[in-house]
Amino acid sequence: MRLISKYGFALGFLTAFLMVFSSCGSRKNMVYLQQDSTLLSTVYEQHVPTIQPNDILTIVVSAADPKVTAPFNPVSSMGGGATMQTAELAQRPTYTVDQEGNITLPMLGKVKVAGLTRLEAIEKLRTELSQYIKDPGVNMNFNNFRVSVLGEVARPGSFIMPTERVTVLEALGMAGDLTIRGVRENILLVREVDGHKTMHRLDLTRQETLNSPYYYLAQNDVIYVEPNKAQINNSKLGANTNIIISIASLLITVISVITR
Template sequence: MLRVNIFLGAILLTIIVLFNSSCASRKNLVYFQPDSTLLNSTYELNVPKLQPGDILAISVTADDIRATQAFNQVSPYQGSNGTIQANNPFIPTYGIDVKGEIDFPKIGKVKLAGLTRTQAIEYLKKEVSKYIVDPGVSIELRNFRVTVLGEVRSPGTFPVTNDRITLLEALGMAGDLTINGVRKNVLVVREQDGVKKEYRVDLTARDALNSPVYYLAQNDVVYVEPNGARVQSSKYTQNTSIFVSIAGVIITVVSVLTR
């Protein structure tokens, strides 16, 4: 009877461990599960705005290249045809100060914070038009990056080459959520007007596509929290040596008693 009780105890211990580390159900894993939610385009309402601390690469073009030299303190042109290189590292850069302004050649202080990149282009084009006929203005946000942390395969900070990136694209760059990531409560931290705001997104619901943070802004932080199984597994990891020792003792005792 003693041997039977010990054997049953070992089996029970194994069942408890397996139960506590079991995987989540399908409804906790599948993204955008079907429901009656109506989807709409939210990008126009949530286009990233320029803000203090942003670094802008700005270049001015025109038919008369010489007329643009006063605005392009370092020439963004390559070759004799005047073709501009969008990713040219030598394009002049301007930092938006705490007042939301940049100091642009000939024009002086220009407030760009609070504008979208497109609005900033149109505003500068209007100002430059006072000096150049039919100018072209290009603005590139050099410090647009997002950070993805938590239960993803490759957490880190990722540069964004344009001003449009979705939450899904950011998670994709981080290798997607691991099996232990909580998909129903993804946190996005965003700073707006000097105030940090928190948003929660349920990736299993179609309504996530309507979230105000579905389109990310520069310097957004995305955090995926661990599920219960992951938390429990961390406890098991800390006590692995104890469990191994106990299992070894049980196996030894069972072996001796069953000889």
């Protein structure tokens, strides 16, 4: 019986030691943007995503005389029985950018906006509208500026961003930040440009990431945080726990029979 107790104690101690050791981490693997000699650049601080095919834009035309904007905001021409809430929603018509990069507006017809920033597209529409409206105003917003965050974060999912100027850290913050098991040095960013998917890696532990052209996100970006080795090993251990317990029980039984 003493032999069995020794084997059981040794097995338990070894398992606990391996679990604790495998979960250990160092500061350099955990802390974001650690101080180093990197010189921070402002090259990408003015980064603004451009409009892409399949984007959904909300466009509202305004002017000093609201009546002249009615043809350009067709859904706003409603009967007097409409509720205030319905009328407010109707003031925000949406347009989908087609595969050629155009949107089709009333009276203006097709207008190419792909490749332009939101502000550039606004100025282009104002120029086009000026032949019909004096000093027209244009309010344009993305309806589908969505970023997906997957992997070792607290709340993985897809998030609609309130603005097109968003950083990878802000997106991770919306997902509840990385878990303790997430690899901070090898964040994967998947981006689609002109129909082609590209993959880029970011090291959040280094300040030089702030200088990366991929620090600011584009619409439909996907961020993936991979698990660390300890988490992978733990998943393997969890999958084989029943087998290990069965083998251990069998060994103890055999030892018990032999030592009687």
